[in-house]
Structures are given as C-alpha cells and as structure tokens.
Amino acid sequence: MASHQIVESKNEKGELKKYGAFQNEIYYQGMFQNRTVEVTTDPSKLEKQAKDAMNHKAFCYIAGGAGERATMDANRLAFRQWKIIPRMLRDTTNRDLQITLFGQTYPTPLLFAPVGIQAVFHPDKETGVAKIAAELKVPYILSTAAASTIEEVAEASGDGSPRWFQLYWPQTDEITISLLQRAKKARYTALVVTLDTWALAWRPWDLDTGFLPFVKGEVGNDVGFSDPVFQRIFREKHGKDVKNDIVTAAVAWSSDVFSGKAHTWEQLKVIKENWDGPIILKGIQHVEDAKLALEAGVQGIIVSNHGGRQMDGAIGSLDVLPEIVDAVGEKLTVLFDSGVRTGADVIKALCLGAKGVLIGRPWVYGLGIAGKEGAKQVMQNILADLDQGMGLSGIGTIANCNRSMVRKVQYPGDSNSSN
Ligand SMILES: Cc1cc2nc3c(=O)[nH]c(=O)nc-3n(C[C@H](O)[C@H](O)[C@H](O)COP(=O)(O)O)c2cc1C
Numbered sequence: 001m002a003s004h005q006i007v008e009s010k011n012e013k014g015e016l017k018k019y020g021a022f023q024n025e026i027y028y029q030g031m032f033q034n035r036t037v038e039v040t041t042d043p044s045k046l047e048k049q050a051k052d053a054m055n056h057k058a059f060c061y062i063a064g065g066a067g068e069r070a071t072m073d074a075n076r077l078a079f080r081q082w083k084i085i086p087r088m089l090r091d092t093t094n095r096d097l098q099i100t101l102f103g104q105t106y107p108t109p110l111l112f113a114p115v116g117i118q119a120v121f122h123p124d125k126e127t128g129v130a131k132i133a134a135e136l137k138v139p140y141i142l143s144t145a146a147a148s149t150i151e152e153v154a155e156a157s158g159d160g161s162p163r164w165f166q167l168y169w170p171q172t173d174e175i176t177i178s179l180l181q182r183a184k185k186a187r188y189t190a191l192v193v194t195l196d197t198w199a200l201a202w203r204p205w206d207l208d209t210g211f212l213p214f215v216k217g218e219v220g221n222d223v224g225f226s227d228p229v230f231q232r233i234f235r236e237k238h239g240k241d242v243k244n245d246i247v248t249a250a251v252a253w254s255s256d257v258f259s260g261k262a263h264t265w266e267q268l269k270v271i272k273e274n275w276d277g278p279i280i281l282k283g284i285q286h287v288e289d290a291k292l293a294l295e296a297g298v299q300g301i302i303v304s305n306h307g308g309r310q311m312d313g314a315i316g317s318l319d320v321l322p323e324i325v326d327a328v329g330e331k332l333t334v335l336f337d338s339g340v341r342t343g344a345d346v347i348k349a350l351c352l353g354a355k356g357v358l359i360g361r362p363w364v365y366g367l368g369i370a371g372k373e374g375a376k377q378v379m380q381n382i383l384a385d386l387d388q389g390m391g392l393s394g395i396g397t398i399a400n401c402n403r404s405m406v407r408k409v410q411y412p413g414d415s416n417s418s419n
C-alpha cells in the first residue's frame with residue numbers, strides 16, 4: 001500500500017509502528033502527545049497560530065489577498081456550498097491515495113503549490129521544504145521567485161524525488177530558455193507556467209506594510225541572480241556584475257518577470273520548443289481558456305485564481321472546476337488549487353474532476369510556525385484528514401471520487417471560515 005508506506009516509521013526498538021495509515025499516525029501522535037512539532041490540527045486555528053508566531057509583514061504577505069479579499073472569501077464559500085454525499089457498507093478499510101499524473105505515480109493526490117520567497121517565513125526556506133516534500137513523496141513545485149536556486153533545491157530534494165518547476169515567464173526569451181535548461185538539467189520533471197501574475201495585483205496589506213522585498217533586492221531573487229544569461233545581459237547593459245549592485249539587478253530582474261505585459265497564446269511556442277516534459281498552465285478560470293490551452297498543445301492546466309491574490313472579485317475557483325473538467329477533462333490533466341484547507345475540500349475537488357490538488361497557504365503557515373517540520377506536519381494533517389474522510393465517505397481509491405458524491409447546496413448559515 002503505497003499510501004501507507006510513507007508514514008511508516010520505527011520506534012526506539014527499530015520495530016515498524018503498527019499505525020501505518022495517515023490518520024492513525026496523527027491520532028497516535030495526538031493520543032500519546034509525542035508530536036515533534038506543535039502545529040494545530042484545527043484548520044480554523046492555523047492562520048491565528050501563524051499570526052502569533054510570525055513576523056507581522058511576512059504573516060500579512062501570506063494571509064493577505066487582492067483588494068477586499070472577496071475572491072479569497074469566494075474560494076472558501078464555494079467549498080462550503082459543495083457538500084459530500086457519503087456512501088455506506090463499502091470496504092474502505094485499506095485506502096489507496098495514489099494518483100498518476102503524466103505517467104508518474106504519486107502516493108497521494110496532494111502537491112505543494114509554488115510559493116515565492118520562502119526565506120521570509122523561515123530560514124529553512126525552499127531547500128528545507130523540498131526536503132520534507134521528498135520525505136512525503138509529495139511533489140515540490142519550485143517558484144521562479146524563490147530564495148534558493150534551481151540547483152540548490154534539486155540537491156536538497158534528492159535523486160528521484162518528485163519536483164516540478166514553476167515559471168514566472170520573463171519577457172526576455174533568452175532568459176526564459178536558460179531557466180528551462182537549468183530546470184531540465186536539474187531533473188525537474190514537469191513545468192508549471194503561471195499565467196495570472198504578469199503584474200502583481202492590488203494587495204492592500206503588502207502596500208500598507210511596504211512589503212516587496214524582491215524588488216528591493218533583499219530576498220527572493222536567487223533563481224534570477226544565479227542565471228548565467230541574466231548575469232551576462234545585466235553586465236552588458238550596466239557595465240557591472242549582478243553581485244556588485246543587487247538593488248539595480250533586482251529591479252532589472254523583477255521588471256523582466258513581473259513586467260506588466262501579458263504574453264500571448266502564440267508565445268507559448270518558445271516554451272514548448274524548449275521543454276521536453278509536460279507543460280501545465282496555472283491560473284485558468286474561464287472554460288474558453290481551458291479549450292485554448294488544449295488547442296495550444298499543453299498537457300495540463302491548474303484551475304486556480306492564485307488563492308485570491310490576483311484578480312479580486314474573481315469567481316471562487318471550485319465553482320468553475322466542473323465546467324472546465326467537462327470541456328477538457330478527457331484530454332488534459334486538470335489540477336486544482338485555491339482555498340483548499342481540509343481533507344473534505346480535497347475530496348470535493350477530486351469528486352468534481354481534479355486529478356490532483358495543490359495546497360498553498362496552510363503549509364506556508366506551518367513553515368512560519370515551526371520551519372520545515374511545521375510545513376510537513378500541516379501536510380500530514382491534511383493527508384490524515386483526507387484518508388479518514390475517504391473512509392467515512394466510502395471512497396477506497398481516488399478513482400472512486402465522482403460527481404454523484406457531491407452536490408451544491410446553499411444553506412443560509414454557510415460561512416467562509418478557515419481562510
Ligand atoms: C505567500 C504566497 C506566495 C505565492 N507565490 C507563488 C509563486 O511564486 N508562484 C505561483 O505560481 N503561485 C504562487 N502563489 C499561489 C499558490 O501557488 C496557490 O495558487 C495559492 O496559494 C492557492 O490558494 P490557497 O493559498 O488558498 O491554497 C503564492 C501563494 C502564497 C500564499
């Protein structure tokens with residue numbers, strides 16, 4: 001049972017713990033109070049725990065969203081309104097959480113969403129999270145806006161561990177191609193191209209706290225600053241090396257990557273010509289864009305509104321998932337993120353047709369609270385909750401998730417807690 005192996009661990013005598021399944025592992029730790037890190041198991045308390053533990057600006061950066069956070073609310077409300085209809089008298093004692101994406105099998109349906117500048121949350125940063133992701137065998141998706149380099153994260157994640165690269169698409173093709181070559185060489189197996197953040201949104205919390213460290217050159221430019229093509233172009237233009245003027249270099253890098261200029265469908269050609277593995281477009285919300293993605297010849301999409309951090313007023317991401325799956329789900333691998341907080345949320349997204357689910361803020365809070373082990377604990381909690389919830393819903397394998405098991409119902413009291 002691949003889903004059980006990854007949480008097997010040994011006691012002091014070297015015996016395998018008899019509690020193998022995800023939920024038993026967490027129950028066991030809770031009952032005997034031997035959790036190695038104290039991250040709450042209550043999703044509605046996680047944000048508050050992070051707020052108390054973290055530097056104020058860094059906390060606001062994670063917890064904040066675009067505008068009045070209406071899309072963040074819509075993401076949660078959509079999850080509240082979709083309800084699970086459990087099945088009974090099915091043998092689901094041994095659950096299998098495996099999925100297969102692009103020919104690769106993974107023991108769970110979760111992925112670490114790409115998250116930038118992780119050094120501002122904890123010194124463990126990307127390299128630390130990549131390590132615990134490898135331990136969990138959950139794919140780690142490295143952001144272009146990282147505080148570690150492509151090569152450092154590959155090294156930390158180790159041979160054979162699943163890692164994908166997320167591209168913030170530079171305006172300069174030569175730089176794009178160089179990033180893709182580096183990611184290929186460092187054996188990232190899939191490429192996520194984020195489409196919704198060619199300019200940063202109006203984010204009041206960051207504006208009010210003055211949080212934009214990568215533009216000032218403080219942190220978060222490691223992928224760019226370590227790039228030989230970016231370095232050469234910078235030298236030619238400015239007559240000096242990146243390392244001798246990181247403030248100017250940061251402006252040059254961030255204005256190439258977050259240029260305020262959207263690319264076009266035609267320009268995807270450059271990426272397709274320079275990447276051998278699967279290409280996944282992140283930030284799709286409109287069914288017509290999903291169809292254009294199919295026409296463009298990519299292999300997957302991530303139905304996402306960036307966790308409500310980009311277009312405020314945009315629809316809750318879960319609400320567009322069914323129509324997108326109906327339109328392209330047989331031909332494209334449809335992944336999902338935005339607003340996933342619990343095991344039940346994962347089940348809902350899978351029942352609505354997602355083939356895998358990315359987790360954003362929750363593990364970042366865990367990272368802020370207790371470093372990489374905190375991030376790991378949060379993912380394990382969601383996995384345990386998912387494992388248990390699958391059993392209680394009569395779902396033995398991920399393939400059993402289907403639309404007959406969910407229904408949209410609007411109760412007057414539905415609220416948007418667990419942001
Ligand atoms: C602090 C933070 C930084 C993020 N940085 C990136 C990034 O560098 N690249 C990217 O594609 N998405 C980024 N995202 C968006 C996530 O990948 C994901 O779409 C989002 O967090 C999902 O919503 P959720 O937080 O409600 O789970 C970031 C999200 C957060 C919270």
Ligand SMILES: O=C(O)C(=O)c1ccccc1
Pocket residue numbers: 115116117145197200214220306309
């Ligand atoms: O904050 C984000 O959502 C994001 O995608 C980002 C943008 C710039 C730098 C780092 C992360």
